[in-house]
Amino acid sequence: MPACPYGVIDRRTGGEDAHGKAVLNEGVAQKCTLCYDRLKADQTPACAQACPTESIQFGDVEELRERANQRVSALQQAGIMDARLYGNDPHDGVGGTGAFFLLLDEPEVYGFPPDPVVTTKDLPQMFNRATGAALAMLAGAAISFLGRRG
Amino acid sequence: MSPAVHRSGPSADRPATEAVIGYDGSGNARRKGRRRGRGGSGERSMVPEATFSSYYGRPIVKPAPWEHDIAAYLFSGGLAAGSSLLAAGADLNDLPALRRTGRLAALGALGFSMAALVHDLGKPSRFYNMLRTMKLTSPMSVGTWILSIYGPFAGAAAASEAVRMVTDDTARGPLRLIRVMGRPSGLMAGLTAPPVAAYTAVLLADTATPSWHAAYKELPFVFVSSALAASGGMGMVAAPVDQAGPARRMAAGGAVVELLAERQMERSMGVTAEPLHAGRAGTLMKAAKVLTAAGAAGALLGGRSRALSVLSGAALMAGSACTRFGVFEAGLESAKDPKYTVVPQRERLERGEPVRYHH
Numbered sequence: 001m002p003a004c005p006y007g008v009i010d011r012r013t014g015g016e017d018a019h020g021k022a023v024l025n026e027g028v029a030q031k032c033t034l035c036y037d038r039l040k041a042d043q044t045p046a047c048a049q050a051c052p053t054e055s056i057q058f059g060d061v062e063e064l065r066e067r068a069n070q071r072v073s074a075l076q077q078a079g080i081m082d083a084r085l086y087g088n089d090p091h092d093g094v095g096g097t098g099a100f101f102l103l104l105d106e107p108e109v110y111g112f113p114p115d116p117v118v119t120t121k122d123l124p125q126m127f128n129r130a131t132g133a134a135l136a137m138l139a140g141a142a143i144s145f146l147g148r149r150g
Numbered sequence: 151m152s153p154a155v156h157r158s159g160p161s162a163d164r165p166a167t168e169a170v171i172g173y174d175g176s177g178n179a180r181r182k183g184r185r186r187g188r189g190g191s192g193e194r195s196m197v198p199e200a201t202f203s204s205y206y207g208r209p210i211v212k213p214a215p216w217e218h219d220i221a222a223y224l225f226s227g228g229l230a231a232g233s234s235l236l237a238a239g240a241d242l243n244d245l246p247a248l249r250r251t252g253r254l255a256a257l258g259a260l261g262f263s264m265a266a267l268v269h270d271l272g273k274p275s276r277f278y279n280m281l282r283t284m285k286l287t288s289p290m291s292v293g294t295w296i297l298s299i300y301g302p303f304a305g306a307a308a309a310s311e312a313v314r315m316v317t318d319d320t321a322r323g324p325l326r327l328i329r330v331m332g333r334p335s336g337l338m339a340g341l342t343a344p345p346v347a348a349y350t351a352v353l354l355a356d357t358a359t360p361s362w363h364a365a366y367k368e369l370p371f372v373f374v375s376s377a378l379a380a381s382g383g384m385g386m387v388a389a390p391v392d393q394a395g396p397a398r399r400m401a402a403g404g405a406v407v408e409l410l411a412e413r414q415m416e417r418s419m420g421v422t423a424e425p426l427h428a429g430r431a432g433t434l435m436k437a438a439k440v441l442t443a444a445g446a447a448g449a450l451l452g453g454r455s456r457a458l459s460v461l462s463g464a465a466l467m468a469g470s471a472c473t474r475f476g477v478f479e480a481g482l483e484s485a486k487d488p489k490y491t492v493v494p495q496r497e498r499l500e501r502g503e504p505v506r507y508h509h
Contacts, residue, residue: 007358122355126351
């Protein structure tokens with residue numbers, strides 16, 4: 001949860017679902033599965049199917065990118081100069097996402113981080129720093145024993 | 151959002167989605183920059199925002215769902231690790247009272263740590279579940295393993311100490327075995343202790359929590375030196391003055407390094423250092439500095455006095471605890487204010503240095 005640069009992942013809160021039954025997996029953090037069960041039955045995710053304006057679209061990501069680029073060009077030609085895609089760069093700080101957005105302003109205006117980074121990107125350096133600190137601690141303790149005992 | 155973090159700009163009258171953060175930008179400049187960018191190369195179109203925007207001030211990243219048991223564990227884990235080092239050194243240098251103090255304190259602090267972790271996880275079985283996998287990219291998984299390797303050695307060393315308190319050299323059988331296992335266990339506990347104190351820094355830093363992640367270079371050094379200060383302080387409180395020389399040096403050295411490392415950390419954190427000076431975290435960090443500096447002075451100057459020794463040692467332990475709780479709190483606060491997520495990222499984009507990452 002605290003590692004998600006978008007603040008998306010959350011724990012499921014308790015209570016009852018629409019049918020009055022206690023929710024499953026209370027307190028557990030889960031990710032969107034793109035409605036895996038529906039995909040197996042050749043259907044689109046529920047959110048995409050339910051969206052009345054078809055703002056949520058599901059499909060092959062390369063094809064979606066192409067369509068999105070065309071849409072951005074069209075919007076910009078129509079004078080909406082702030083139109084841009086967010087999350088579509090496969091080499092951004094999180095190494096690309098499977099979902100992206102067409103925005104009409106800076107990402108942070110929508111509550112998105114403008115330059116998100118996957119936290120594990122710096123993990124090798126963190127590991128090195130922590131190892132250095134651990135060795136320094138060992139050395140510091142050893143040095144403490146040089147000199148008078150009392 | 152705490153008002154103190156907005157010292158650089160207007161706070162109360164901040165408009166809903168935009169706040170000035172100290173740059174001399176205006177709406178015009180924004181639009182101009184964007185137009186220029188699009189005409190040129192694609193990269194430049196991401197350039198400079200003079201203001202920081204957010205969705206009605208709502209947070210972007212989520213604060214860790216951790217309670218104060220985790221902050222307490224940051225302290226007790228460090229205390230356990232430092233105490234094991236103190237005990238191992240005392241064992242090798244023939245300081246039995248200091249050795250006993252160190253081993254027993256290590257077990258006590260370890261027991262507290264385990265209780266805090268199990269409380270955080272919800273039930274004990276989840277700790278065993280953590281041991282069913284080994285995930286090097288998860289500090290929580292690696293930390294569980296580090297603790298599980300260190301713990302039995304620390305426990306065996308403390309058990310040996312307890313048996314030594316009630317038996318003498320003539321003990322036979324299992325009691326004899328526990329007695330003689332004291333030295334190898336204690337030395338292994340000392341060798342495996344430093345990762346216990348250091349990994350918790352990675353546990354915090356390897357998150358999107360702005361004031362933790364931005365501190366990743368110095369935080370391990372702050373934490374291990376804070377651990378040495380606390381455990382040296384523990385030795386000053388509990389061991390007789392005539393065997394506590396190493397504890398005093400460990401305490402003073404740890405305290406000085408902690409103060410320096412913390413200072414360096416704040417310098418390299420940029421805007422995300424602000425939460426360390428605001429609200430409860432600010433109070434805790436200030437208290438940590440005063441207690442740590444006073445304790446170090448007491449260790450250096452008044453160590454031969456039993457009363458001053460106890461006082462200084464207690465101050466150092468309290469100082470270390472304040473540092474851990476302060477860093478913990480500051481991180482949670484930094485996650486609740488979009489400023490600390492947006493501004494450093496905007497600054498990167500402004501410099502033309504968006505983060506690139508290839509799996």
